[in-house]
Amino acid sequence: MAISEADARALSGIVGAANCSARAPDREQHARDASHHAAHTPDLVVWPNNAEEVARILAYANAHGLPVTPWGTGTGLEGGAIPQHGGISLSLARMDAILAVHADDLQVTAQPGLPHQDLNRQLARYGLFFPPDPGANASIGGMLATNAAGIRTVRYGATKDNVLAIQVALADGRLLRLGSRSLKQSSGYNLLQLFVGSEGTLGVITEATLKLAPIPQHTGTAMASFAAVEAAVAAVLDLRLSGLDLAALEYLDSTNTRILADAGVHIAPLPTLLLELHGGAAEAVAGGMNALRAICEAHGATAFRAATDNMERTLLWKTRHSAYEAIVRNHPGQEIVIMDVAVPISAYPELIRSAQDTLDELNLVGYMKGHAGDGNIHIELPYGDETTFVRIAMANQRIAAIAVGLGGTATGEHGVGIGKRDLMRMEHGPALDLMQAMKTLLDPIGILNPGKVLPATH
Numbered sequence: 310m311a312i313s314e315a316d317a318r319a320l321s322g323i324v325g326a327a328n329c330s331a332r333a334p335d336r337e338q339h340a341r342d343a344s345h346h347a348a349h350t351p352d353l354v355v356w357p358n359n360a361e362e363v364a365r366i367l368a369y370a371n372a373h374g375l376p377v378t379p380w381g382t383g384t385g386l387e388g389g390a391i392p393q394h395g396g397i398s399l400s401l402a403r404m405d406a407i408l409a410v411h412a413d414d415l416q417v418t419a420q421p422g423l424p425h426q427d428l429n430r431q432l433a434r435y436g437l438f439f440p441p442d443p444g445a446n447a448s449i450g451g452m453l454a455t456n457a458a459g460i461r462t463v464r465y466g467a468t469k470d471n472v473l474a475i476q477v478a479l480a481d482g483r484l485l486r487l488g489s490r491s492l493k494q495s496s497g498y499n500l501l502q503l504f505v506g507s508e509g510t511l512g513v514i515t516e517a518t519l520k521l522a523p524i525p526q527h528t529g530t531a532m533a534s535f536a537a538v539e540a541a542v543a544a545v546l547d548l549r550l551s552g553l554d555l556a557a558l559e560y561l562d563s564t565n566t567r568i569l570a571d572a573g574v575h576i577a578p579l580p581t582l583l584l585e586l587h588g589g590a591a592e593a594v595a596g597g598m599n600a601l602r603a604i605c606e607a608h609g610a611t612a613f614r615a616a617t618d619n620m621e622r623t624l625l626w627k628t629r630h631s632a633y634e635a636i637v638r639n640h641p642g643q644e645i646v647i648m649d650v651a652v653p654i655s656a657y658p659e660l661i662r663s664a665q666d667t668l669d670e671l672n673l674v675g676y677m678k679g680h681a682g683d684g685n686i687h688i689e690l691p692y693g694d695e696t697t698f699v700r701i702a703m704a705n706q707r708i709a710a711i712a713v714g715l716g717g718t719a720t721g722e723h724g725v726g727i728g729k730r731d732l733m734r735m736e737h738g739p740a741l742d743l744m745q746a747m748k749t750l751l752d753p754i755g756i757l758n759p760g761k762v763l764p765a766t767h
């Protein structure tokens with residue numbers, strides 16, 4: 310339902326004229342995220358300044374049946390922030406303050422629009438950081454909404470593991486506080502986690518108290534190359550079993566390393582692991598790095614480059630961080646689907662094998678990389694025409710089914726959004742009915758991010 314002049318006036322009255330726009334450039338900027346999913350332009354963009362304004366916007370939208378799609382930084386990869394049904398794009402960008410730093414408790418309370426890299430810049434003076442890092446400079450609210458994870462999850466957990474309390478605005482305008490600042494909580498239903506990963510379909514998070522970690526005093530990074538995928542992946546299992554507290558364990562297949570090598574990056578065009586250790590003592594990190602080397606060499610690593618110096622470490626990580634850009638440059642003018650599935654770590658070799666077989670069967674070019682330490686893979690699939698896209702969609706379905714069949718999930722860290730809705734029944738079975746019931750309970754009119762997460766019920 311389109312927004313009327315009267316609606317726009319009412320919403321502008323809540324947030325102030327400077328925080329409400331129906332101008333085309335503003336609307337277009339909130340029409341698509343970082344995924345391949347088609348743009349959909351909202352009728353209006355509003356930028357609330359505080360939780361009360363968010364609550365009042367939702368109450369108004371609920372009373373008038375207007376769709377509301379929350380917006381963080383637009384870096385999502387499954388279309389979660391695309392206003393699929395038009396209506397209001399609710400940008401949290403102007404709610405980006407740190408409300409309290411509880412340094413002795415290793416906690417921070419922040420507003421949802423604050424991007425995590427900005428949060429960490431401000432926390433550096435306390436010697437603390439918020440560990441989940443999805444790569445892009447996602448907002449805290451967006452990370453909570455999708456339960457974003459990334460390369461440090463293997464040691465520090467995903468976003469859901471690093472949140473203690475939230476304030477959330479419900480569709481009817483109620484504001485609730487969920488959780489507490491205690492590390493231990495066994496008090497009733499875990500409503501907080503119901504909202505984490507709900508992608509703005511159950512409520513809008515307006516504040517969060519997050520767990521922090523001390524910035525590591527010493528860090529070691531290593532890059533190990535292997536002649537074959539099987540050797541690299543077998544090393545992953547042993548590295549996890551070693552008891553060494555890895556802070557990152559990333560996999561790049563040779564399609565990735567080859568285009569990086571071709572682009573002049575100093576890397577062998579082979580299956581590669583990137584490893585990192587964090588520690589309070591230099592000796593502990595040095596000893597750990599030796600142990601990592603021994604495990605990789607036992608699996609036939611053809612090279613093992615280790616670095617504790619920051620410049621060198623950055624160079625090693627540059628391989629991982631520039632891989633996506635190299636793919637984009639290698640496929641000019643094409644869109645890219647980024648697949649994301651995860652399995653229990655013991656099934657990782659089988660997942661990689663079956664995923665590669667699926668790509669081969671469907672005659673697709675895919676760049677596979679993974680947060681190997683978490684049993685998570687991404688496959689980047691470029692396409693320039695509809696027939697390739699249809700085959701990619703088939704691969705997406707088949708590989709998700711393989712992951713679920715191996716005891717895993719159709720989406721490890723990118724959320725459901727638009728792209729994975731139709732896989733929810735396959736993954737969750739009758740539990741999906743309970744999810745539908747929760748949605749109806751919390752958002753009976755269906756104003757909150759309609760068209761996302763749950764499959765359409767025709």
Ligand code: LAC
Nearest residue numbers: 443444459647687722
């Ligand atoms: C990454 C994003 C795609 O890991 O999740 O680079």
Ligand code: ZN
Nearest residue numbers: 459680687722
């Ligand atoms: Zn990722």
